[in-house]
Amino acid sequence: xxxxxxxxxxxxxxxxxxxxxxxxxxxxxxxxxxxxxxxxxxxxxxxxxxxxxxxxxxxxxxxxxxxxxxxxxxxxxxxxxxxxxxxxxxxxxxxxxxxxxxxxxxxxxxxxxxxxxxxxxxxxxxxxxxxxxxxxxxxxxxxxxxxxxxxxxxxxxxxxxxxxxxxxxxxxxxxxxxxxxxxxxxxxxxxxxxxxxxxxxxxxxxxxxxxxxxxxxxxxxxxxxxxxxxxxxxxxxxxxxxxxxxxxxxxxxxxxxxx
Numbered sequence: 567x568x569x570x571x572x573x574x575x576x577x578x579x580x581x582x583x584x585x586x587x588x589x590x591x592x593x594x595x596x597x598x599x600x601x602x603x604x605x606x607x608x609x610x611x612x613x614x615x616x617x618x619x620x621x622x623x624x625x626x627x628x629x630x631x632x633x634x635x636x637x638x639x640x641x642x643x644x645x646x647x648x649x650x651x652x653x654x655x656x657x658x659x660x661x662x663x664x665x666x667x668x669x670x671x672x673x674x675x676x677x678x679x680x681x682x683x684x685x686x687x688x689x690x691x692x693x694x695x696x697x698x699x700x701x702x703x704x705x706x707x708x709x710x711x712x713x714x715x716x717x718x719x720x721x722x723x724x725x726x727x728x729x730x731x732x733x734x735x736x737x738x739x740x741x742x743x744x745x746x747x748x749x750x751x752x753x754x755x756x757x758x759x760x761x762x763x764x765x766x767x768x769x770x771x772x773x774x775x776x777x778x779x780x781x782x783x784x785x786x787x788x789x790x791x792x793x794x795x796x797x798x799x800x801x802x803x804x805x806x807x808x809x810x811x812x813x814x815x816x817x818x819x820x821x822x823x824x825x
Contacts, residue, residue: 620662620689623812626712627695628704629669632732632799636695637667639799640812663813691726691815693808698731698739698796705729706752713790717777725790728811728818734796735803742794746786754784793817 623640625633634656641658656667692712696705709727716725731745740748761780778789786792793811795818797804810816 619659619664621813621815622664622666622690624666624668624690624692625695626668626692626708628697628700628708630700631695631697631705632730632797633667633669633695635799636693636730636808637665639805640665640809661813665812691812692728693812694727694729695732696729696745698734698741698745699736702740702745702748703752706749706756709749710753710756713777716790717775726815727790727792728808729792729794730797730804730808731794732797732799735798735801742796746794750784750786753778753786754780757784791817 625637627633637656637658641660643660655669658665694705694709696702712727713725729745729749731740731742733739734741757776757778757780760776778784795804795807797808799805807818811818
C-alpha cells in the first residue's frame with residue numbers, strides 16, 4: 567500500500583523528471599535557444615522545417631577545432647564554456663541569427679547540410695574552424711565539399727566563408743598566411759584528383775563540373791568570399807571579429823584576410 571503523500575511525491579518526481587528532460591532538449595532564455603538531438607539528421611531536419619530566420623551561420627571543421635565552444639559562445643555570449651568534442655549536430659539561435667554546429671567526425675557533408683546550401687540564397691555565412699597546430703587536409707576537404715555543393719546549386723551569389731585559425735596563440739601554431747598556402751595546396755590537389763576520377767560523360771554534364779578548373783592556378787579570393795582570421799577562443803582572441811562576421815557579415819580587416 568502506498569499512502570497519498572507518497573503518491574504525490576512520486577507523481578511530483580515524475581513530472582520534474584519530464585520537465586528536466588525537455589529543458590535539456592531545449593534551453594531558451596532572453597531570445598536565445600539551443601536544440602540538441604542524438605541524431606544529426608533529425609536535428610538538422612527539424613531546424614530546416616522551422617520558420618526561416620534572417621540569417622544562418624554554419625559552423626564546421628575537423629573535430630577538436632573549437633566549433634562547439636564557438637557555438638555556445640555565439641548563442642549565449644558566454645566565453646570559456648567548457649565543452650567536449652561534439653559527436654552530434656547542434657542548432658541554436660541568438661536574436662534573428664540561426665547557428666548550426668555540424669560535427670567534425672563526419673568526413674562527408676550530410677544531405678541536410680546540402681539541403682541547407684540549396685535553400686539558402688545570400689543569407690548563409692560559413693565559419694570553417696581549423697586547429698592551427700594540426701595538418702589542414704581535413705579542413706581543406708570540408709572546404710572543397712562546401713565549394714562544390716555551392717557550385718552545383720548554381721547560386722548567383724558568391725559563397726561567404728571565414729576560416730578561423732584557432733589556437734593561434736600556441737607556439738607551434740601556423741599563422742593565417744601559412745594556413746592559406748596549405749589550404750590552397752590541398753584544394754588544388756583535390757581538384758586534380760576529382761578531375762582524374764571523373765568520367766568523360768560526367769565532365770560533359772554541367773552540374774558535375776568542378777567549382778574551379780583543375781588545370782588553372784587556384785586563386786581563392788576569385789572562387790569565393792573567403793577570409794582568414796587568427797583566433798584563440800581560450801584567450802578571447804579574434805572574438806570581436808567572429809561576432810562581427812556572424813551577426814553583421816563583416817569580414818575581418820584586410821590584414822587578416824585573403825585580400
